Amino acid sequence: MTTHQHNLEKYATLALKKGVNLQREQGLLINAPVEAADFVRIITAKAYGMGVKNVHIEWNDEMVSYMKMKNAPLSVLEDFPKWKVDALEGMAKDGYSILTVYGPNPDLLKGVNPERISKATKASGEALSSYRDYLMNDKVTWSIVAYPQEAWAKKVFPEESAEKAIEKLWEQIFKITRVDQDDPVEAWEKHNETLRKAREFLNQKQYKRLHYKAPGTDLTVGLVEDHIWHGGSTKSEKGVEFNPNMPTEEVFTMPHKYGVQGTVSSTKPLSYGGNLIENFTLTFENGKVVDYSAESGEETLKHLLQSDDGAKRLGEVALVPNESPVSKSGHIFFNTLYDENASCHLALGKAYPTNVKGGSTMSKEQMDQHGVNDSIVHEDFMMGSAELDIDGETKEGEFEPIFRKGQWAVEFE
Ligand code: ZN
Numbered sequence: 231m232t233t234h235q236h237n238l239e240k241y242a243t244l245a246l247k248k249g250v251n252l253q254r255e256q257g258l259l260i261n262a263p264v265e266a267a268d269f270v271r272i273i274t275a276k277a278y279g280m281g282v283k284n285v286h287i288e289w290n291d292e293m294v295s296y297m298k299m300k301n302a303p304l305s306v307l308e309d310f311p312k313w314k315v316d317a318l319e320g321m322a323k324d325g326y327s328i329l330t331v332y333g334p335n336p337d338l339l340k341g342v343n344p345e346r347i348s349k350a351t352k353a354s355g356e357a358l359s360s361y362r363d364y365l366m367n368d369k370v371t372w373s374i375v376a377y378p379q380e381a382w383a384k385k386v387f388p389e390e391s392a393e394k395a396i397e398k399l400w401e402q403i404f405k406i407t408r409v410d411q412d413d414p415v416e417a418w419e420k421h422n423e424t425l426r427k428a429r430e431f432l433n434q435k436q437y438k439r440l441h442y443k444a445p446g447t448d449l450t451v452g453l454v455e456d457h458i459w460h461g462g463s464t465k466s467e468k469g470v471e472f473n474p475n476m477p478t479e480e481v482f483t484m485p486h487k488y489g490v491q492g493t494v495s496s497t498k499p500l501s502y503g504g505n506l507i508e509n510f511t512l513t514f515e516n517g518k519v520v521d522y523s524a525e526s527g528e529e530t531l532k533h534l535l536q537s538d539d540g541a542k543r544l545g546e547v548a549l550v551p552n553e554s555p556v557s558k559s560g561h562i563f564f565n566t567l568y569d570e571n572a573s574c575h576l577a578l579g580k581a582y583p584t585n586v587k588g589g590s591t592m593s594k595e596q597m598d599q600h601g602v603n604d605s606i607v608h609e610d611f612m613m614g615s616a617e618l619d620i621d622g623e624t625k626e627g628e629f630e631p632i633f634r635k636g637q638w639a640v641e642f643e
């Protein structure tokens with residue numbers, strides 16, 4: 231077996247054991263691009279080896295998606311098929327674990343009318359909202375792992391040949407997900423332990439607000455009452471421990487949908503719906519974006535913000551030290567799964583109900599009263615840097631340093 235083949239095997243094992251934590255006699259749904267067929271077969275073989283009852287693959291082919299997005303009648307793009315919703319919801323309802331193999335071309339839809347993209351995204355967002363609830367409420371175990379295909383790899387390593395770019399991207403992925411270590415499963419247990427300490431510290435503090443200062447950023451983010459910080463592994467409704475993202479370096483919680491004030495500037499490009507938004511600034515008043523601009527992709531940003539009311543408000547606040555393995559790699563990945571783990575970030579759109587006590591059982595009205603944001607979108611954007619300072623404001627109104635120059639200013643016990 232070549233080293234690469236050996237690493238792929240380890241990566242598949244890691245995704246099943248520490249990612250979705252597959253249990254005997256359950257089902258497994260894999261969302262994957264056709265380029266990842268070899269890898270998906272390795273995962274499938276292992277899953278059956280672990281006693282799974284069924285593996286279902288939802289294949290996607292970017293070129294086919296592109297053709298549809300470019301050519302299909304708008305009415306088709308606006309009508310997400312019910313049979314597909316039923317199938318996905320059916321599997322989630324039956325307790326399937328959901329593993330997404332992810333590595334899209336960040337420029338796939340360049341040149342496609344953003345209006346068509348936003349209508350299609352809106353239609354799928356609405357149609358799949360209860361399916362997404364299974365994931366965002368941790369009713370099932372789910373995980374996302376990356377797989378480098380040519381267009382993505384070439385975006386990260388534009389100076390290399392396609393073959394070399396893919397090889398280099400794999401090298402980064404194996405390193406950052408700890409697959410290159412002797413025992414990645416054990417390495418992840420240790421890593422989860424570190425993140426557990428950070429989130430327990432913040433859970434105990436129950437800061438009322440976070441204050442962000444960096445060049446182009448002066449922002450206050452209120453946190454909802456009884457917020458819960460998550461990070462690293464989490465537990466499903468049935469008590470199965472899993473890691474929703476691989477890699478993951480963040481601890482994150484819930485901003486108050488009406489409690490955000492000031493201006494924030496992005497520090498990395500945001501790839502949204504096949505288009506890049508770069509060097510953008512958002513200004514918030516009472517939690518809502520009231521002004522925005524972008525050096526490029528402003529039209530795409532506008533469509534993102536106009537998806538619905540909740541798209542103009544925040545649904546996640548995440549802390550990531552600037553010295554994380556992803557940022558140490560020195561690369562911009564043009565892929566949220568990687569870039570979000572290199573940088574403190576915020577998300578526009580839907581909040582994770584698990585980030586507040588009792589969030590999973592709140593009615594829409596209760597959510598709103600509590601400051602829990604709801605939307606058909608959830609888009610992380612990066613705003614961390616080596617110049618970012620963050621203070622936590624206690625309930626008594628005292629300020630305590632949390633981050634200085636992009637690094638934790640706190641020692642965890
Ligand atoms: Zn995040």
Ligand code: ZN
Nearest residue numbers: 546577609610
């Ligand atoms: Zn997020």
